Amino acid sequence: MSMLTKKQMRIRRHYRVRNKLAGTAARPRMAVYRSNKRFEVQFIDDDARITIAGVSSLEKNQAAAKALGAKAAEAAKAKGIEHVVFDRGGFAFGQNLKALADSAREAGLKF
Numbered sequence: 001m002s003m004l005t006k007k008q009m010r011i012r013r014h015y016r017v018r019n020k021l022a023g024t025a026a027r028p029r030m031a032v033y034r035s036n037k038r039f040e041v042q043f044i045d046d047d048a049r050i051t052i053a054g055v056s057s058l059e060k061n062q063a064a065a066k067a068l069g070a071k072a073a074e075a076a077k078a079k080g081i082e083h084v085v086f087d088r089g090g091f092a093f094g095q096n097l098k099a100l101a102d103s104a105r106e107a108g109l110k111f
Helices: 006-018 062-078 095-106
Strands: 029-034 039-045 050-056 085-087
Touching: 029 095, 039 062, 039 095, 050 062, 062 095
Parallel strands: 029 085
Antiparallel strands: 029 039, 039 050
8 A cells, every 4th residue: 555645645635626628818717825834826828828927925924815815816807807717736725725816806807
């Protein structure tokens, strides 16, 4: 019996989520990535296989996540995006991701 690492388990969860959702030009995928040092958000059109916009933070805390959500919504609005599909990337929807999503919703994005 092989043991899976945390990263391998997250990647499996991510594939499971990605099989159920995809971004289009009208409603791109808002992909969130969380590393040990920062958060990253990208707006992706999976049909054309392009990244429409992307933003990242320099810190990894709840305040930075909240600011990044507002900044991501602003970048999306600049590209004419109002509706998105939220992709948590296999990460737990805990305090930080919830703060990011809530601030993006408050700034005008519709999930």
